[in-house]
Amino acid sequence: MEFFSEYAVFLAKTVTLVIAILVVLASFAALRNKGRGKTAGQLQVSKLNDFYKGLRERLEQTLLDKDQLKALRKSQVKTEKKQKKNPEAKPRVFVLDFDGDIKASATESLRHEITALLTLATPKDEVVLRLESGGGMVHSYGLASSQLARIREAGVPLTVCIDKVAASGGYMMACIGEKIISAPFAILGSIGVVAQLPNVNRLLKKHDIDFEVLTAGEYKRTLTVFGENTEKGREKFQEDLDITHQLFKNFVARYRPQLAIDEVATGEIWLGVAALDKQLVDELKTSDQYLAERAKQSELYHLHYAERKSLQERIGIAASSSVDRVLMNWWGRLTQNRFW
Template sequence: MRFLVIPLINLLVLLRVLLGLPFRLLGARSRPAYVRFRLAGDPPYRERPRRARLPLGLGGQGRPEPATVTSLEGFREALELLAKDAKVKGILLVMEDLAVPPAKREVLVKLLEDFRAAGKRVVAWAVMVDSLGYQVMCAADEVLLSPAGRLDLVGFAAEALALGEGLGRLGIKAHFFRRGAYKTAPELYTHAHVSDIQRQTLESFLDERYVDLVDSVARGRRRTPEEVRAWIDGGPYSAKRAAAAGLIDGMCDEADLPARLGGKKEDEDEDDEGLEPMPMYRARLPWPPVRWRPLRPKPRLGVVPVSGMIVSGKGTPGRAAGSDTVVKALRAAGRNRRVKAVVLYVASPGGSAVASEIMLEAVQRVAKKKPVIAFVDQVAASGGYMAALGAREIWATPHAVVGSIGVFVGKFDTSELMEKLGVHRTLVTRGETAGIYSSSRGFTEHERALMELETEETYQAFLEHVAKARGRTKEEIHALGEGRVYSGSRALGVGLVDKLGGFEEACRHAMVLAKVPAERFELQTYGGGERGFSLLKLLLGSARAGVYAFCPTAWSLLGFKGGERFE
């Protein structure tokens, strides 16, 4: 049936192209010299197919304006098409509240550098831009700001919270047991002040981000690292100060951009003639690129997200990865014969130990049938890292957060708070440890001994899983564990990940392992969820089982969202 339907569809596509040819020929001569793109928010790696219900990365907020970059893959295809057009001089990149993780920033910079290497020009413009956005702008030939604009080049800061004293004043006592001095997740609730270990960990990530900022700005603006550090220390900047210091190349109102780029004369009307978005440019190509339907279906790459805190049950998309949902998704990807390989997209700080181990076992089962690559561009810590262990290879981006091999268990004692509120509860039990999970009291000495034992057992199980997957001894993993977290680059150095690379590279490598041509393939996403979730809910029930978790709520540096941003 497919061999009958596909030629008919392609014939209809050809007729549509031919019918529009006269109109495109009329507009071909007026193709713009510069094409305008709007780079905002956090565009996904790839577009989700229209038939999908959840437009990941677009948030279901309606159709974006034509100039908006809606995926990194789409942006790459557009730049490659423009690079081949001799009439096109370059692009105008309008920056607006860019909020991508470092991994995607590196992809954007590489795309712009390749476009410039093809002999084209990149002009970047913004009203307000922070350090992240400025790093992208530095990959342009010309950097412009609105005269009323601002450049917040101030480096990076991180704030770590300690709520122990505050909870105590409310009458809430946090009782947690952890294995590993670097397992700082429960410190958010148990400590009155931020520990030296957490401070040192934060500083190590800040150092890496800062060095990367200095290097990228120095390279893009052709300045020495010393000059860039002086720039950072002198920020933030008004547009006027930024121009005077040489951080930008000039100031220009948005309405004057077409004239500045030679698109229209100053006495013409205020429309954006000469700075059209990509859809209008395509409409003026005599022979625009056509996506013909192949007679044989493209091979598929299955993508299974593990995003947000790991919990038992179904979870909820982007906020909590439910073990039931992830396991079903992995089974579906494993059964589908068109799916030649699987990428496990991990963006999780961990969570339930039981749920994490269930996910690990499911990943291992699929990996026996077809190649599975685990990819991390934000965080794969604790239970998130455990889930990744079942893959044939673990890929990470340089600034991803990896590791936190450790465990904690515990509960909150709210008896004093209830007393202050005049709420009286009576705990009646049969059995010495029947009230171990109750929030109406703390742990008895006997219960504390049991919780310490459970914590140690769970930690040893974690070490065994990591040691087996990474081909190391438990002693070697213990030296890397105890809750320590690593950037992707450092994780590669200590052997916790296999390769550094981007999402598209990991996908292509997975297809190569499956012995399938990696030039063109489709992504098919598996997984979802239905119910809500909160971190507090996980912690309130964390005495029932070990918890593999790294706490990003105390780390403003990470900007962890846990949303699926791959497609």
């Protein structure tokens, strides 16, 4: 126990020192950035064909002997020269990624990526969205879906690939794709709406604590955490949920008219294999397989709009990572657990 006490004191001193240093740096960063506007981000574009080519060439270097590799490279050079003399216009595929949290925070980057590609994309091109999301806030995913709708309205083919999950708000985005491709065991569906909140009014009453809720407007507040909820308020809250659900169903049915919407809009989820039978998806395939196939006849461009973080934000991220590492190391020593 003496060891643990000494180690706890050492840990406390270390964490205090780290926090003190970070506070000073954060203050300096705040003063430096005072009066400056938000730093603009940057659109990063990479050609995925080069990535696939690099993978193949690395494998060829390992598996082929010197003579075989020399002959192969010679043949490739001839082919490339021939293509340069008779250039063939290949269709373009713009690849985007969306990794959604509960607030659909990735929408901020997605909107800029879509704005950029729509300046050049034509109906002969294609946009592929690699989507991962279990859903979240209605208004946040509503905006994300509206961004994707811009691609459809421009007449550019949109393919959505789902490797792990696209449920609830995630499926709301996915359904906009003219083609939805899913891995066999990805999670899809959950076309429903849920809301929940605790109520501690009885606990407050037990301790003689009053909590007043004043509103102007009959339904300004329906259910609350601290106030006393009424049956009328519950009915209105449920009515709002039902309206939102109906809007969700109508939205999905608009882009996927082949669905038996009342059958699938029950809030249930399905794995990819079952989702194919329900027509929630069009094909079972991983995004890697689909893009590798498209790379054979198309030029693939991956777009990512990266927000430039301020010094203060970078310090905050570094601080969080440092504290996490210290605490994990301390807990590992106490419990003799190993962390990978």
